[in-house]
Every structure is written in C-alpha cells, then in structure tokens.
Amino acid sequence: MSLSTTTPIVDARDLTRIYPLGDSEVVGLNRVSLTIAPGELVVLKGNSGSGKSTLLSLLAGLDEPSAGTLTVAGYDLLNVSESEKNSYRREVVGMIFQAFNLLPTMTVMENVCLPALLAGKACAPTADRARELLDWLDMDTRRDHRPAQLSGGEMQRTAIARALINDPALILADEPTGNLDSRNGGRVIELLQELNRRWRRTVIIATHSNLADPCATHQVCLKDGAINDSTCAP
Amino acid sequence: MRPLIFFIRLFYWFSLRQIRQHPWRAVTVLVGVALGAAVFASVRIAVHASLDSFTRSMDLVTGRADHTITRPGGRVPEDLIAPLLQNPSVQAASPFLSTYTRTREGSRPFLLIGLDPILDRPLRDWQAREENDLDPNWVRLLSEPGTLIIGSDLARTEGWTAGRTLTLVHRQGAAAFTVLGQLTAEGLGLTENGRVAITDIATFQEFTGTHGGVDRIDLVLKTTHADRLSALQTVLPAGTYLQGPGEAKRGGRNMIRSYALNLSILSFAALFVGMFLVYSLVALNAASRRREVAILRSLGASSRVVFWLFMAEGAFYGLVGWLMALPLGIVLARFLLEGVSRTISSLFVRVNVAGMTLSPLEIFFSLGVTLGVAVLAAIQPAREAMGIAPKEVMAEGTAARGGGYRIRHLAVAGLLCVLSVVPLAGMPGYRSIPLPGYLATLLLFVGFALMAPWALQGAGRRFQPLLRRRAGLPAHLAAGYIQDSGSRTAVSVGALVTAVALFTALVIMVQSFRHTVEIWVHQTISGDLFVTTRMAEINRTWEPFPEGVEDYLKGLPDVALVPNRRFTLSYGGFPFQLEAMDFDTFDRYGAFFWLEGDGRRLTDPLDAGEGVIVSEVFANRTGLGVGDRFRTEVQGISLDWPILGIVRDYRTRGGVVFCSLDDLRQRSGGMAWGGVRIFFRERFMARGDAVVALQDDLRLRFGDRLEMLPGKDLRAAVLKIFDETFAITTVLLIIALVVAALGITTTLTVLVLERARELNTVYAVGGSLKQIRKMILWEAVFMVAVGEIGGLLCGFVLSYLLVFVINRQSFGWTFLYGVDWGALAFSLPLIVATALMAALPAMRVVYRSPPATLLRER
Ligand SMILES: Nc1ncnc2c1ncn2[C@@H]1O[C@H](COP(=O)(O)OP(=O)(O)O)[C@@H](O)[C@H]1O
C-alpha cells in the first residue's frame, strides 16, 4: 500500500472478527490485512453492514479480533494487559462517533477535559489546552453548556475537541457526518482534513457518503467484511 | 492525591449531577435510609443511656473497694467489722446498706444508703454542700439520729431543702427524717443521677429493722495474693463469702447488654429495608446509564473507576441519609428513652436515667453501620456496571434485560438460603445472644428477596390470559410488563416482602406472647390480695413480716393463705429468685403453667420437700433439667434438691426456683413468712368489697409496714408492663413499613419515567390516559400482591424463628404459638392500601407530562 519507509502506524494481518449469534455466526470482518503510514488520511468506504465500524472498534481497542494480528503505534493489541489497553484508549487514539457520545451530565468543557484527567494530567494545563481547541473549533462561547443545549454540529465539534485533548497519534471517525446536515457535515470533514494537513495527524474516516473523498490520501473499500478495491468506484 | 481529586470531580460530574437531575428519586431513598438510621441510632442511644446509668451507679457505689463480703439470701453480721479491721491483710473495711424507699405521701422511690461516715472515708467519695454550722454535716449524721443528706436530683425534683422533715416508709413503718443538706456532684452524690440519700448506719438499721446485719462489707485489701485471700475466707463465718466487687455489676450489665443487642438487631430491620432502596436506585442508575458508562470506558476509564463511581453513589446515600438521620434520631431517642429505661427497670435491673449522653463512639458506630449498609447495597450494581464493555458505545440501542436463565438461578439461590434456616435454627446461641437465629433471619429475608423476580415472572405469566378476559387490556399489559421488568421491580417487592414479613412475624409473636402471658397471669398470679413487707418488691429483698403480722393473718376467718419467702440469689453468675411456698394450698386456688412434669402428681412430693420445680428461663439459662440436682445456699444453709418439673414464668428476666416453705423451715430451723397471697374461700367474696375491707383492716392494724396489692391490680400491672415493652417494637415496625412503601413509590415512578416512550406509543395508538393510569395501578397491584404473599410466607417462618429460637435463646422463655387471624386480617388490608397509595405519585407523573413532552425526552 504505502510506499513510505517509515514504520506503519497501523499494521493489521488477516484481521477477522466473527460475532456469534445464537447457534450461527455473523462475519463482521474477514481476513483484512492493512498497513497505514503515519500522516495519512484514510477514508474507509463501504455500504452499511460492510464492516467499517467493526474495523474501527478493533483499531480503537474497544473490541477484540477473533483472529489475526493488529499492531497500532507500537501496541500489539492482541497481547496487551487491561490497564495498557486503558491507557491506549486514553492516549493513543481519539475516537469520533456518529452519535457523538457526549456525557449528558457534563458541560462541553468537562467533556473535553475528561480523557486528559483520566490519564492523570494536571487540571490547569488541561483546561488551557481545552480552551485552545474549543477556540479553534469556534466553540468558545459554548464551553459551559450541556450537550442537550447544543446543535448536532456543535456536539460533533465538542467530540472532536475531546478526541484531540491527549494529542493522540491516530484519530478514528465512525460516520462522523451521519447525524449532521450537509453544511455541518462538510465542516466536520474540513476540520478532520485540517488536522491531517496542518497537524500531521493520521486520520481514518469510516463513511458511506462521498463527502470525504476529495481529501483522502488513501481509500480502503470494504464489502462483506473484506477489502475489495473494485467496489470503491461509484 | 491527584487521582483522588480527579475521582471526586468525576463523581460530581457523573453521579451527583445525575442525582440532582432526579432529586425526588434520591430524596425518597434518602428519607428511607434516614428513617432506618434514625431508628437504629436512637434505639442504641436509649439502651446505652440505661446501661451507662446502671454501670456508673454501680461503680460509684462500689467506690475503691476491691473485695466485698456478702451472705447469699441474708445479711452479713455487723460485728465482723472489728476483727476484719484488725486483720493484717485488710487496709480498710466499711459496712454498706442500701434500699429503695419513698415518702408516705408517695414520691417516686429513691435509693437510701446507710454507711458509717468515718469507716467509709477510705472507700467512697462524697461531700455535703452548704456547711453552715460549726459541725460539718457528716459529723451531724453521726450525732443526730434520723438525719440524712440528699442528692442533687432529690433537691431539684422534690424541692427538699436543708431543715425539711420527711416521712419515709419501710418495713418497720414510717419514720421521720430531717434533711441536713445536699451532696455535692461527685462520688456517691452522683449515684442514680443524684436520686439518692445518705444516712448513718444506725439510723438506717433502725429504720429498716436490720439491727446487727448489713448488706455487705466492702474491703480494701493490702494484698490480693491468692493465699492471703483464702486465709481471709477461712476466718469468715459459714455462709459469708469474699468476692470481687464486680459480681452484681457484671450480672446486671450482661442482662442489659443482651437486651441492647436484641433491640439493636430489631431496629436494624428498618435500616435493612432501607438497604433495598439504595440497591434499587443504584441498580437503576447503573442500568439506565449503560451507554454513558460505555462512553467513559471508551475514553480510557478503567473498570475500577466505574466500580468506585457506583460504590461512591451508594456511600453518598449512606452518608447523607445518616446526616439527615441525626436530628430525627435525637428526637426519637428522647421518645424511646423513657420506655426503654422502664422496660429495663421492670425486667432486669433498676435504672434511673436522667438524660442521654451522645458518646462519639456510638455516633461513629451508627455512621459506620449506615454507611456499611449503603455501600454493601451498591456492590452488586457497581459490579454489574464494571462489567459494561467499552464496545457498547458502538451499539445503537441499549442492551437487553436479564433473561430467564438468571431469574431461575436467583430463585434457586434464594431457595437454598431459605432452606439453610432449618439447620441454623437448631444451633445454640452464644451467651444469650442468638447469633445463629439472627443469621437465619437474615438468610430468610435474602432468600425471599432473591425469589421475588421469579415469583413476579410466574405471576405475570399465569395471570396474563385471565386478566385479559376479566380486567381488560390495561391489566393484560401490566402483567406482561411485570413479567420482564427484571430485577428492578423485584427489589422493591423484596423490600415489601421484608417489611410485611417483619410485620406478620411480630404480630404473631406479640399476640402469642400476650396470650401466653395472660394464661400465666391468671393461673399462676392467682390470688385475691398480695401482701409483702413495705418496699420489698422494688428492692427485690423479701424480709420477714414485721412482728405480729403472721399470727394475725393466720387468725383471719374465710381466707386461705399461701405464704412464701423469697430470696434473690445467683447460680453460676446468673441471678434468680428462690421462692419457698406452700404448694398444697396454692394448688387449690391456682396452678402452675407446666412445661415438663405432671402438676397433679407433683403437689405432694413438692410439699414434702422431695424436690423443686424451676422456671423455663432458669432451665434454659443454667442447662439444668428434670432429674438434675439443684444446689444452692441460703443464709448459710446448704440446700440440695432434685428438679421435678419445669414451669413457664414471665416475672423477670432471671429465673425462679420454687421449693417447699415447710421443708425450708425445717432445714433452717425457722423461716418466717416474707409475703402471702390471700384467697377468699368463698369465691363470690373475692368479687365483692371483701378485698377492700381486708385491705383497710390490715392497713389500720399494721400501718405503713405492709405493701398490699389486690390480685386483679397486680395482673393488670403485669400486662401493662408487657404492653409497654412491645410498644417500642411497634414503633420500629411501622417505620420499616413506611420505608418499604417509599421503595414502591420510587420503583413505580422510575418505571413510568423510564417507559415514557413506550407509554406514549400506547397513547399514540389510541390508548387513553385513563387506561395508562389503570395499567400502572395494575402493575402496583401485582407488586403489592406478590410482596404481600411472599411476606406472609416469610413472616410465618420468621415468627417460628422468633418464638422458638430467638426468644428462647435471648430471653430463655418460649410461649404458646398461636396465630391471631383477626389481627392479621385487619392489618394486612391496611398494608395493601398503603402500598397502593405508593402508586399515586407514579400515576400523577403520567398526568403531568403530556405526550408531546414525552416524545422529546432522550
Ligand atoms: N454486536 C454485533 N453482533 C452481531 N453482529 C454484529 C454486531 N456488530 C456488527 N455486526 C454485524 O457485522 C457486520 C458488520 O457490521 P458493521 O461493522 O457495523 O458495518 P458498518 O459499520 O459498515 O455498517 C454486519 O453484518 C452486522 O450485522
């Protein structure tokens, strides 16, 4: 895939995830092999049910593969302890969801600071960093609002700030525009692109829309849980 | 430090804000916990006030004595003092006498102490205030007969001042005393919280007619070497013993202690029901916030953090509930103090409680228990929350509810808990504390609570078709919902089961107990007039009748006499009464309440002194039974009889041994009567004025020297004490029920709020608000019905435990088991009504939020 000589940030071999479903099984991901170099913006495409979310949750350390190997940023995700996995989730990846997944009892500011505080960082510098991020996302006036008081676009921008608070090496976005109108969706994609171009972050966006296509440095297409380059073309 | 600060902050953001968003849920739980904690703390404060007061008085009266000489069943000869003082082992020796007395006008009784003011100096501290003469008051005690110095409480409550003349009554009749002054608030002056008076030993003996004898001689020894002690024992006359000073105190303290423990465990029931409330709310939050927990986990929070967040929520309810309980507990303690100290005085040892002391230890203990209960209740939901996988953030809906598999497992575990009650009930208690019995009770409650989900599911399934036909759609929907509402409803049902069970069991126990006591009172406390010497009953020493009384009584026409003589003794540290009586005459007018032995066949051998009968309490406490030998010593006479039978007796917590008065008289060479019950030969006379006439006659002849109580008044008094004792139980019970009703309220309201969507859908497809409310009412009916039936079953098992295991082990007595169906039938509908009232707030919630707002939620 990538011809760069640097060590890849993501290195997956024969990655498989099978969901047991009663007596039968559902194949979520089928022998996927993939390497991604640092600094890329990968768009993961495929129809609904093709395995995008399954792949992302494996990359995010939220779920365990049934078979294969997976190394992300030096973490061998099949052989890490529970506490290493916690710190991996806190500091190595930042995740953005379709449903935003903000904590409803906390303000924007608190939601953004949470991963840093969980990582044991001091309060004051964390708050400074959070304010910086929120300013950059045009959210500076909404810092003390609760998620229920925000629009969808604002919620997603809060989630982006939260994903960035620990300066993760890898940013994963699962259908980040799925719950947004096209204007707000475009804005989110622009921000992710800026992250990649300006701040040299590796970004993986899973989506079935074409919104992110223009900014991709790389496209991966999934069909029925397997990589299938021919389906990518519309 | 930083992780802790962060944890507190996270707890505030994640948990406290959630609590604040639903304040009423939290408030109900907090009120429940607060009520439970208040009851628990106040009962302990009240009992401990009595225990403290008793211990303090005993210590003050003991003073610096390290040994004491007593003579079981009699008095120590006073002339022992002189040789004792010359004994090389003895540093100080002082005679001591005490008795309760009161004024002829009928003041409350107070303790009168007789001592030698000079000999007593090295042993006890006391001092008189208001020294206005040349002679100090203690010198005037010696030089002026008929004087006394009073404690501060007597001065305050009775208004007695120096120079005042009082007429006090005792066995010798009334005597005039002059108050010299007041004791300072130190040493003996603080005995019984100042309700005490001190007089010279000579005046005391004159007043009580105890010339030459004293209650005991207190000693300070130069050495406590064992050889010297036994050497000292050998110079004492037969029947007198050298003892450590703590004997009497230990006996009394142990009795109050076990009463305290039994009462605290009973009061713990309310806290236990509160535990269900904490569990249900923490479990609700853990279940309804699955997604939020998953988000936390996906952001890198460890499962430990999640666990402690929910544990902290439990602790929060415990802590805040306890804080709310403090003012309530103090009010409640005030209310209980009087009743508890009266119960202790009438059943165990006399106490005079002036006020409460809030010991920091007690405060921390109640905090610890409340917090412990709340945290314990949170463990299971916290563990469940801890198991939520981070990948659940990706899921669209919320996870499914617990399946039938788990419900069956819980039910089997519950059944095992209930079955384990059987072996536990057979195990012996530990030093009058029925620990296995209490454990069995706990397992019984836990077992029934674990079976609640299964019972709900079963009931829902079974009645759903029937309800559809008979009660319409809302009932049908309710039955369906209840079936798979899972553990949430089950918890409230469990709380209701516990409360109903407690209620049923206590109703059965109190009724059985009262019924038994009534039979006993009418059979065994038979008699038309009871006569003893003045102040005998309250002092628990029954001196011989004053001169002439016995002869006069024997000459009375128309009456049969059952004379007796009683002694307060101790058997291996356990205090009991030996009652020597006339079995033959008693048998004609009254009867013992036999547990073992044939009453009709035993009268002759008993009268002939061939053996004794003992009370059930005595048998259970000492382990002696029919066929064993009973040995004791009274006034230096060794007694040894076989035990022929066991009878019920509820007179005191101590036991009673009944022996033949004739036999004792022969063995001792003369034993005067200490009391007599009088029966009229013609029964109609007992109902007429004859009792009053006889009383007047005796009063005229013997003045204040006799205490007389008509049999019917005595019987009424015994039953009154009984009712007062159980009044406390009733208060505790009602509070437990209130807490359980709060549980139903929270659950139903939460169920409604949670199903806002679902209910709205019912509305949208054409259901009316009325139908929805009806559905909720039916859900309440289900919960209440299952709780009530489960509670009844559990209650019957519990009542058996209470009557035959817990009472037997902690009080030593049992009673005839009987169910008062009338009382149960009357009270259970009340509980049903209360529980259904608890559904009202939930039904109002449906009213309050119109369907449009329901749609917007979440
Ligand atoms: N938790 C699960 N249990 C069972 N099957 C699942 C689960 N999650 C995903 N699947 C299945 O795995 C396949 C891939 O799903 P997913 O990764 O969510 O696809 P996408 O995100 O591309 O829409 C689908 O067939 C889906 O039904």
Ligand SMILES: [Mg+2]
């Ligand atoms: Mg998806």
